Amino acid sequence: MNLKLSTNSQYIIDDSQLNITGSKSETNRLLLLKALFPNITLANTSNSDDSEVMQKALAGNDEIVDIHHAGTAMRFLTAYFAVNEGRDVVLTGSSRMQERPIKILVEALAQLGIEISYQKEEGYPPIKIKGKKVTASKVTLAANVSSQYISALLLVASKLENGLELTLEGEITSIPYIKMTLALLKDLDISTSFEGNVIKVYPKETVESKEMVVESDWSSASYFFSLVALADAAKITLSSYKENSLQGDSELVSLYEKMGVKTIFQNNKMTLEKQAGFKYQDVNFELNNTPDIAQTIVVTCLGLGIGCHLTGLHTLKIKETDRLEALRIELTKLGANISVTNDSLTLLPSSTINHDVHIATYNDHRMAMAFAPLAIKVPIIIDDAEVVSKSYPDFWNDLKELNFEVSEL
CATH class of the missing domain: 3.65.10.10 (Enolpyruvate transferase domain)
Known part of the structure; x- marks a missing residue:
């Protein structure tokens, strides 16, 4: 199943709420x-x-x-x-x-x-x-x-x-x-x-x-951090999350703060809000403890037009696919200038993104979900989109709830 994703030319989400499955x-x-x-x-x-x-x-x-x-x-x-x-x-x-x-x-x-x-x-x-x-x-x-x-x-x-x-x-x-x-x-x-x-x-x-x-899954939450960062304006509340989480990917809070996303915890819920007027700049993150969110971060940076240098990624070579090589191939199709080593990734700033590109997913759920928020900037096509069921079966329905246009090709 291949899905085409797009949004309105101005993408604004006003105080939506989603329930995310357990970690x-x-x-x-x-x-x-x-x-x-x-x-x-x-x-x-x-x-x-x-x-x-x-x-x-x-x-x-x-x-x-x-x-x-x-x-x-x-x-x-x-x-x-x-x-x-x-x-x-x-x-x-x-x-x-x-x-x-x-x-x-x-x-x-x-x-x-x-x-x-x-x-x-x-x-x-x-x-x-x-x-x-x-x-x-x-x-x-x-x-x-x-x-x-x-x-x-x-x-x-x-x-x-x-x-x-x-x-x-x-x-x-x-x-x-x-x-x-x-x-x-x-x-x-x-x-x-x-x-x-x-x-x-x-x-x-x-x-x-x-x-x-079980606390809700922080890796699944990463795609909404990306979505909020890329939106014109957005406020999304996710449940059930706690500030002092056992999950390493909770580092998303501090990382995305550097990409214009404010996080507020209240009543076992987490609210993500786009910071108006935020001044973006290239980011340099060491992800030794949180390699699974590298895909989400580099796609966010491409969408924001900023560069990034991500290190500590050696375990990505033996995941569902060689994630570093997969990112290099798919981001290059979008027009990105990206280079990878055995444990790092470097993306140069770019002001243009190719549209209607088919993103191959390599039997990797995170490839499908990491690239999806980019549809806020350009229409994209996610190939073999059903792969998300590996960790987040409701993902495409949740994007529809957030006013993404999701159509099967």
């Missing part, structure tokens, strides 16, 4: 914890494809588990099935998932005595996992890897007989996502410590019955 990151962590501790209940969970795949895999008893494009599910379920004594599972996914590395996590689990074998290419899914009781408790891991490898180990750690002592070697990246995992464990009264480069999780057989309410 995919929090939901998937809590789904795994609920599988380990069935007496907890969850509220405001994500309705994303990734979370549905995760839930189905945890609830089923299949010998072959296919998680499609869901990278978080691949990492978390690898650890979950590894410590599920007596359970043998082949964990597989889409053709792109079979190109995304899993070796770092497999080798970490091997340090705990877990036997995992590759079914096709070494280092990549599909993998065969032989679940066992774990008595070993020490793992060493490179610190600059995806935080999902680290969180996968931390989430199952309290169910290990002797807990887990995880030593991270080098400079740690994506610290907010590690802290999110530890905060959720703390909410369940699971003891942890994070001192220097050593994280400890202590064993716990049972937890008290408790309802865990």
